[in-house]
Amino acid sequence: ALPRPPAGVLSRDRGKKKASMSTATLHAIGPLDGRYRGRLDAVSAHFSEYAYIKHRVEVEVEYFICLLRMSPPLPQLASMSPPSDSLIAKLRGIYTEFTDEDAAWVKQTEFKGGAPGGPPLATNHDVKAVEYFLKHKMTQMSSTAGLESLLQVKEFIHFGLTSQDVNNTCYPLMIMRFWRSIYMPKLAHIVTTLDCFSRQWAEIPLLARTHGQPASPTRMGKELMVFVHRLKAQMELLDAVPHCAKFGGATGNMNAHRVAYGDRDWISFANAFVDGLGLQRYQVTTQIEHYDNMAALFDACKRINTILIDLCRDIWTYISQGLFKQKTKAGEIGSSAMPHKVNPIDFENAEGNFGLANAIFGHLSEKLPISRLQRDLTDSTVTRNIGIPFGHTIVSFDALLKGLNKLKIDEKSIRADVDSHWEVTAEAIQTILRREAVDGAYELLKEETRGEVVTEQSIANFINKLEGHATIKLSPGVIGELRAITPSNYTGFFEPGPEVEAWVGSKISKKTAPGIEAAVAECRKGLVGCFDY
Known part of the structure; x- marks a missing residue:
């Protein structure tokens, strides 16, 4: 029997988050497989080496099923075409029931060789190892009554593909x-x-x-x-x-x-x-x-x-x-x-x-x-x-x-932060003054506020000066508008x-x-x- 791979290397991580760090996570080079590993089970399920191998198996199996479904059938596949629902379910079971041991079989075939039913020497090729895995699975399945023909068609795994x-x-x-x-x-x-x-x-x-x-x-x-x-x-x-x-x-x-x-x-x-x-x-x-x-x-x-x-x-x-x-x-x-x-x-x-x-x-x-x-x-x-x-x-x-x-x-x-900064009302005041055609409105406010400590009282004093100004004539309604402006209510539109x-x-x-x-x-x-x- 193949040894079970170290936790976190090929694991499907389908269990609940672990309460403590395993030895594998403690020795991980990066934090994703170390410190943060317990938070990333869902990511591992999609992007781990196990997940990658499983997806390769899925693609190869689905491709083989499509070959079997061709109409008219390829002559060499005619005996199994179209495939029965039972055969399709068994073939898909290779990837839907893919285990850590299956993934380890593939990795051993790639790096070492000698996996049960596999080639004796390492392929040093990851996809070829998947192909051999599927041929091995089909050989095993061919011993089942009604599936004997799989042995004759297993070369159509990875047929014509790179x-x-x-x-x-x-x-x-x-x-x-x-x-x-x-x-x-x-x-x-x-x-x-x-x-x-x-x-x-x-x-x-x-x-x-x-x-x-x-x-x-x-x-x-x-x-x-x-x-x-x-x-x-x-x-x-x-x-x-x-x-x-x-x-x-x-x-x-x-x-x-x-x-x-x-x-x-x-x-x-x-x-x-x-x-x-x-x-x-x-x-x-x-x-x-x-x-x-x-x-x-x-x-x-x-x-x-x-x-x-x-x-x-x-x-x-x-x-x-x-x-x-x-x-x-x-x-x-x-x-x-x-x-x-x-x-x-x-x-x-x-x-x-x-x-x-x-x-x-x-x-x-x-x-x-x-x-x-x-x-x-x-x-x-x-x-x-x-x-x-x-x-x-x-x-x-x-x-x-x-x-x-x-x-x-x-x-x-x-x-309190807003209300302590009355200088921000300067824009509002100068805009109303410009609306009222007050000459140099921007400059008036700039002189009053730029670089100065502006308070509610200083703004009130400025408006009082405008009210009694000799040349700037503002109606009581406009003066009321100016006095109504506060930092808290000068916030514009928001929907x-x-x-x-x-x-x-x-x-x-x-x-x-x-x-x-x-x-x-x-x-x-x-x-x-x-x-x-």
Whole structure:
């Protein structure tokens, strides 16, 4: 029997989060498989070595089933064509019931050889090892009554294909499934949280700061809604990026298929096969896909992360200004030296991991579309790291959500901050004066306020001077308008717009929407009572 692989190497990680770190995670080189491993089971299920091998097996099996379903059947497959539902179920069971031991068989065949029923020597080729695994499985299955013919047709596993037909179908499949089931729902959770906060705090005035200096007041709800709108726009762009596969033989022309069965429409066959997996097929390629759409997806994810870095820094700043407080948890420590500290560590953690993810997303989108002539191998080692930026992104998403759910707005401090900066009413006053055709209105306010400590009284004194001015004639109504202006009520327009559910229904594709809608509903349940403080 093959030895069970070390925990965390090929594990499916289907169990619950582990309470303590295993030896494997303690010795991991990077934090995704070490410190953060317990948080990333869902990412591992899509991007681990185990997941990659399993997806390869799935693609090979589904391709073989499509060959069996060809009509009229290929002569060599006629005895099993069309395949029975029972045969299809047994073939699909190879990947739906794929085990750690199966993955270990493949790895042993690749690196060492001598796996039971496999070649005695190492293949040193990962896809060929998968092919041998499937032939081994079919040999085992052929001993079952009614499946004897599998032994004669097993050479149609990987028939006419090159490794990249498998790999360049696996990766978009892995990404698409992760993207729909994990990435977009988690991002929607963040957007929904921000949207709820924005509506809850829609009327709370906020002193804006441009260049770090006091500027025209805004509202806390509106500033958070800025991020909601930015994220929605990028999610729409991301949703529009097609998930594409390359499936066309050694140099993209289906040479082997044509030379073997020149009378068949292999282009339509390949299109139907890839479409059946939920992907789109590139029609003209070299040996590998050109990765242009995948690069677009990585760039879109990078932009989303950049927006969220901006959010993290803004909230970090609001916390440092005392406008937000953070809910504390018994037993947690903020500083090893300063007992009073409640640091914004979740936002800092999110920012740091977003940055790491973006560095790798950037390399992926820059490198993958470039390959010498019809193909070099540089994409192979790079694509094996596709899960890394998504792992860092999910760590960031979770940290950001944790931080958002710990926020308590300090409305008293926010209003005190706004009301202590009467200089910001200067814009309002000079705009009304310009409306009334007062010559040099801007300059009047500049002389009165620039570089000066401006108070409610000094503004009142300025308006009193205008009221009794010898040459500036303002009606009592205009004077009343000026006196009514305060920092807290000079906040402009803000309409939150449609809620997240309406946006999903109108802007997000039907294939992506269900996961997002479920996440939005879950988020709303979790937010019940979060403003009770």
